[in-house]
Amino acid sequence: MxxxxxxxxxxxxxxxxxxxxxxxxxxxxxxxxxxxxxxxxxxxxxxxxxxxxxxxxxxxxxxxxxxxxxxxxxxxxxxxxxxxxxxxxxxxxxxxxxxxxxxxxxxxxxxxxxxxxxxxxxxxxxxxxxxRAELALRESEERYRALWETATDAVLLLDETGIIRFANPAVVQVFGHTPEQAIGLPFATLFPPRLATEILQTTTMTATAANVSGPQRPILESVCVRRDGREFPVELTVNRLPLPGRNWLVAFIRDVMELKRAKAQLHENEEQFRVAREIQQRLFPKSAPQLAGIEIAGFSVPADAIGGDYFDYIPLLRGRWGFVVGDVTGHGLGPSLLMAETRACLRVLAQTHEAAGDILSQANRMLSGDVGDERFVTLLLASIDPVARTLNFANAGHPAALLFDRDGIVKATLKRSGPPLGVRSHSVYATSSELPLLPGDLLLLMTDGIEEAMSPTEEFFGTERASAVVRGHRNEPAAAIVAALAAAVGDFSRTTVQLDDLTAIVVKVL
Known part of the structure; x- marks a missing residue:
């Protein structure tokens, strides 16, 4: 051809x-x-x-x-x-x-x-x-030289007797020795005297091993000594490197001081999260109040990260009941403690102040000195007279609550009447006018975790979906409604990790 x-x-x-x-x-x-x-x-x-x-x-x-x-x-x-x-x-x-x-x-x-x-x-x-072969060889040599010179682990080449013959530049950061100072030292001198025998046995076993190398080698945890005498934890691997005419040992030594510190910090943070979760769960009401002609149910589903969601049922003056949902910014122990303080403030103030706006105004002044510049609390307090069948509210920067009629139509929106608690110490919150509660009416209070729950396609659950769930289950008991809402958010989010708690209260007038 x-x-x-x-x-x-x-x-x-x-x-x-x-x-x-x-x-x-x-x-x-x-x-x-x-x-x-x-x-x-x-x-x-x-x-x-x-x-x-x-x-x-x-x-x-x-x-x-x-x-x-x-x-x-x-x-x-x-x-x-x-x-x-x-x-x-x-x-x-x-x-x-x-x-x-x-x-x-x-x-x-x-x-x-x-x-x-x-x-x-x-x-x-x-x-x-x-x-091509020469170029590949040069590139290979350059790659290995780059690995040798830029590796953050100390890499040591030892002869059969355990004497260091080559050392990479990382020995300066790891041990305080220059490569020139490290060459000629017995490998065991890099370890405390109490470990010298163990290290000698490790290198001897490696030198005489027949076919064990590479990833089959276990990573050993040990302690090394810097040039100035300070000890520090390390991970150590020793491999055999047979070359024509001679066997060598390669030791890889990683300083894990910062890693151990990070693990300790992680353990401490996990303990803080556990305590915060315990605080949060203990603050939620164990059961709803039993009011004639009114059904009440609430739920809070914790996120993977501890948030500051809060809901509560508080007895108020003149036989009224307060229904509260709140959200402290941030995650962790701090927001949980702030949530506990907020709950305590509201319960104390509820014994001496009647109007929802007055309670929030006083709580704001009490909390302003504690929240700092990076924290605030959004909170909605709905006050219901179960005898007169009326409702008023005050809203400190919280997502609006919705009042549905018996046909599932929104008849009132409990909108924000002031900034979040702790933002401005002099803020005054007004109490709304009384809203009548009729048979079949249904009040939904929720935190933004429900609205902002995200699907795998990064779509928000939103208020409209929440309203549709409530509307579709409005003829069921309040407990069934909140269960349906929690399930709907879970189905919507599926495997997506949620970064905020999901909290809601449903009050249903029979």
Whole structure:
């Protein structure tokens, strides 16, 4: 099968060009040829196309093979460059070869042209393969050098007796030794004397092990000694490195001081979260008040991160009952403690203040000195008279509660009447006018965790979905309604991790 060959031919005679291409085709090549006569044509061809071989007549009227050779060499190409001539002498041919030409063929001997091209193509491929191998070797050496020089672990090369023979730059950060200072030290001197025997046994076992290396080696926890005498925890791995004529050991030593500190901090944080969760759960009411003609149910589903959600049922003056939902910004022990303080404030104030707005105004003044600049509390207090069947409220920056009629239509929205608690100490919260409660009415109070629950497609659950759930289950008991709402949010979120608690209260008038 003919072999494709892209030929750049420098030749002014069409007849001789035809002879050369004919001999090449007879030699088994399928040619794609471009013939040029001038230097600018030759340069343009080199710059714009890819060639397998260059064949040049030695003498042309305005151009010659040596000039073409110099232009070719200036492009840093490695293609077979073959000179064809009708009458150059041996000295001229040798000089051309020394100048960089790969071969020359006399025009009266063109049957040699195809074999010469075949040979030079093979030589060019050998050179290209050699360059690729050398480049791969250099890149490999550079990668290993980069790993050696930039590794944050101390890497030590030991002989069979446990003497350090090479050390990477990381020994300065890990041990305080320069690589030069580390070389020649017994490996055991990097460990406290009480561990020297153990380390010697480890290195000896590794040196005599037959086939255990790499990932099969266990990572050992130990203690090393810095140059200044301070001890620090490490993870240690020792591997055997057999090389021709000698066995070596490679030790990888990682300073895990910061890792252990981080683990201790993580354990402390986990304990704080556990305490915070316990505080949060204990503050929720154990049961709803039993009011004639009114059903009450609430729930709070904790998120993976401890939040500051809060709900409560508080007895108020003159036989009224307060229904509270609140949310402290942030996560962890601090918000949980602030939530506990808020609950205590509301319960104390409820014994001396009747109006919902007054209770929130006083709570705001009490909390303002404790919350700081980074914390605040959103809170909604709905006050219900179970005898008169009326409702009023005060809302400190909390998402609005919704009052539905028996047909599921929103008849009132309990909107914000002031900023969150703790934002401004002088804020005063007004109490709304009384809203009548009729049979079939249903009040929904919830925190923003429900509205902002996110699906796997990063869509919010939203108030409309919450309203639809309540509307669809409005003829069921209050406990069934809150259960349906919690289930709907869970189904919507599926596997998405929720970053906020889900809290709601439903009050249903029978």
């Amino acid at each position: 003919p072999r494709p060959l892209r030929l750049l031919l420098v030749e002014d005679s069409e007849i001789e060009a035809l002879l050369m291409t004919t001999w090449l085709e007879r030699g088994g090549f399928q040619l794609q040829t471009r013939r040029v006569l001038q230097a600018d044509e030759f340069e343009r061809a080199l710059a714009t196309e890819t060639w397998d071989v260059i064949i040049s007549d030695y003498n042309l009227p305005t151009f010659d093979a040596l000039a073409a050779l110099r232009l070719y060499q200036g492009k840093n190409l490695d293609l077979p460059f073959i000179i064809v001539s009708g009458g150059i002498g041996e000295e001229t041919a040798v000089a051309a070869m020394r100048a960089g030409a790969h071969d020359y063929v006399m025009k009266d001997n063109l049957h040699r042209l195809a074999p010469a091209v075949e040979r030079e193509l093979r030589e060019a491929e050998v050179r290209a393969a050699r360059r």
